[in-house]
Amino acid sequence: MARSGGRGTRTGRPRTRMGTEERRRQLLRIGAELFAERPFDDVWIEEVAERAGVSRGLLYHYFPTKRQFYAAVVRHEGERLLRMTEPDPATPVGRQVQQGLEAYLRYAEEHARGLRAFHRASAAGDREIHDIHEQLLAEQERRIVTVLDAQAAAGLIDGPAPAALRLAVHGWLAFVTAAVLDWLERGEPSRAEVREVCTRALLGALAGARGD
C-alpha cells in the first residue's frame, strides 16, 4: 500500500496512466494523508490533484465535491478497519478480543493517517460525514455484541443483562479509540501495554454489566 521514496512519488510524480480502481485507491490514500493532519477547511483539492499528478478535472470526475471526497475517505478507512478486525467465530471469545485488538493496533501503527482521517470525521461539524463515522462505529458495536450474545446463548459465558452489555461495549469502543489516538500521538506505552489496558477495561466492563 505505502509507496516509499524514489521516482514516481508524491509532488514530483509524472502523470501516469492508471486503471480506474488503482487511481481511485491512490486518491483515497492521498486524501487520508491530508485529512489526517488538517481540518476539512484547510485541505485544498488542488493539492490532492498535484500530489496525485492528475488534473483537477480528473479528480472531480472521481469525486465531484471535496465533501464527497472526504466522505469517501472516511468510508474507505472505516470499512478497512472493520475488515481488519473481523472476528473469527471459531475462536473463543477471549482470544477474539485479544486478536481483534492486536489487529487493530497493528493497523493503527501502519495506517496512522488513515485512522486519524477516519476519526477526525467525528469532529467535522458536518452531519453527513459525522453520520458515516457513527454508522461504521455502530456496525463495530453490533458485531461485538452479537459475538458476546452468541456466547451467552450457547452457555459459554454468563448471560449479562443486554442493556448493560451494550453499554459496556459502546463505552469500550470509545475507550479504545481515545487510547489508540493518544498512543499514536505520544508513542508510549508499548503496544503490548496498550493491548493489556484495553483488554482488561473490556473484561472489567463486562463483569460490571453482569453484576459480578
Add this chain to the structure above:
Amino acid sequence: MARSGGRGTRTGRPRTRMGTEERRRQLLRIGAELFAERPFDDVWIEEVAERAGVSRGLLYHYFPTKRQFYAAVVRHEGERLLRMTEPDPATPVGRQVQQGLEAYLRYAEEHARGLRAFHRASAAGDREIHDIHEQLLAEQERRIVTVLDAQAAAGLIDGPAPAALRLAVHGWLAFVTAAVLDWLERGEPSRAEVREVCTRALLGALAGARGD
C-alpha cells in the same frame, strides 16, 4: 431549573430586571438548552434573546458574538462538571471513584442538556470551541492521575507504569462520556448498572496498566 407552563415562561415572558450575574446565568442556561439539541449553525441569537425576554442589544452586551456565547456555555458547563466531581482526598481511592461517578451520573440526569451542550463542542468543527472542551477534559484527566499517583507514592496502591496509567485514565474518560451520553438517550440500563460498568472498566484498565 426547568420552568413549566403558565405565565412568565419562555417566549411569553415579560421583560424583568435582573442583576448582572443572575442575567448571565439565565442566558447561559438558555444557551445550554438550545446548543444541546441543535448544531451551532441552527441556533439563532434572536431565539436566545426572545426566550430570555431581553433585547438582542442586551444579549450582545453580555456576549458580543454567537461563537463567544457558545464558548461561554461550554466553559460554564465544563467547569460545573469539574466542580461536581471534585475528588475528596480524605476518601480512599476506590470510594472516590464511586462517589465521583455517582455525582457525575446525578449531574447528567439533572443537567442532561448542559452535558450534551458541553460534549457537542467536540463535534463543533471549530478549533477554539473544540480546544475549550479538550482542556476541561484534560484537567479532569490530570486530577484523576494525580489522585492515583499520590496513592501509589504513599504505597496505598501498587505503582502502575505512569504512561500506561495515564492511557488507562484517558481511555476511561472517553468510556464514561460515551456511556453516559448513550444512557441519557436510551434511558437504560439503571443508574446503578451504569455506575457498575464504568467503575469496573476503570479497575480493569488500571489492573491492565499494572500488568496484573
